[in-house]
Amino acid sequence: MAKTRRILKWQRDPEGMRLRILEAAKAEFAAHGLAGARVDSIAKQAGANKRMLYYHVGNKEDLYLEVLEGAYEKIRAEERGLDLEHLEPPEAIARLIDFTWNYFIQNPEFLALLNTENLAKARHLKRSTKVKSMHSPFVEMIRTVVTRGVESGDFRAAVDPVQLYISIAALAFFYLSNSATLSVIFGRDLLSKDARDERLEHMIALVLAALTGKSITALGKSKAPKLQVTAQQVTRFVVPGLTRDP
Amino acid sequence: MAKTRRILKWQRDPEGMRLRILEAAKAEFAAHGLAGARVDSIAKQAGANKRMLYYHVGNKEDLYLEVLEGAYEKIRAEERGLDLEHLEPPEAIARLIDFTWNYFIQNPEFLALLNTENLAKARHLKRSTKVKSMHSPFVEMIRTVVTRGVESGDFRAAVDPVQLYISIAALAFFYLSNSATLSVIFGRDLLSKDARDERLEHMIALVLAALTGKSITALGKSKAPKLQVTAQQVTRFVVPGLTRDP
DNA sequence: CGTGAAATTAACCCGTTGGATAAATACTGT
């Protein structure tokens, strides 16, 4: 026949479409922020029509909130998979730092989304019951690790787990989130493989030195020999596929 | 006469106008980011007309870059005023942390502007010869302080001054820049006076403990007496409000 | 004074953008 046989034009795929929309939205919001994101751009990137966004998710802000919630869900899920219970306290902390670092490296949109939400003074997050109920397991993990460390004598002093958690996140987050401006200021590429390795080593050395009182190498001077837990060991242990973009 | 005597409508003030425009632009860009900022809003906030922005500065991006450069100029100027040469190494580091912390607290727009610029992958900063020539004096200050500290025995090991500089900035920057989302997540106000004091103490304790090897109180437990604090005590002391909201 | 440049205002232009409407097409169950 002439009219019906014009090749199938499209097929239904609600879930798939929804996922593609959210994925595209995540990329767009991460790249341009909330105000800078373009709804049409998200639609095109999702291989869809703008109308689809409103049909499947809602308006721009709904879309944004859903993306944000998804981002928190994802990191919380991965956090739960990291059990530090069976490790010696210093190794547990090193592992925690290593995880945080690599998660941020592999999920740069997460950093951008958090910055965007903070620019908005967490306006959306406050309205999200979902996110507020997703507690990070890290605080409790850290608390028990620190307690164990103090009791075993590995650590000299106790730390508020929330402060430590924030500090570990800070050391990694700031470096990566601000790598663009910092690279310009310092005139060197902070995202090169060497620079990243050096940074990870420095962070682990700094925190462990503070906690244990033992000097770990030279506070993160790269190619250092392997006394105690070196960053290389940990890195090799946790992160096989660290390489990044072209 | 009826027509000429209608009270003076406006007076000339080029420099003043320019300053008010830049001040208003700083506030607007800091509050909404580059894409979210509204040119009309800046004009109104400056007590001016939109046309004035273009007359005195240039288009939106010129305006933004000028604001950004001004922000860097300001912090660099204050940094230069801080001489750490005559202080004992540990005190110099503590002073540096204290300065960074308080500067960030008193200039929150600076944090927002940096985040905005990083979202733009430092696109504007790269084009700014002005900023690229404004090196922070801190890196060299830190280098000499660390060297002195190692020689005097105050510090156990040398650190890359750039890494240390970034780490100090990170500990303060992340906490403040992300205080909105963190406050929601942890269910407590991280910007209260007590919380801020506690944070400052923690940062100083963390860095100095790592550098000197000596345990400074209990890694930043606030009003705590100088007895070695046990984990239980810390837990009880720090975590009263860890339970989550409604 | 009065005149010309500098500073400021008022009004308009026009592409963009978030959002809405309505029509078309694919599936599902019967």
Added chain:
DNA sequence: ACAGTATTTATCCAACGGGTTAATTTCACG
């Protein structure tokens, strides 16, 4: 097959927002 609903497409639009044009007013200087 067929009806009814779920999904998708094709347009449309009113508001917004950056930028411009042109007219108006102030002031320094002769």
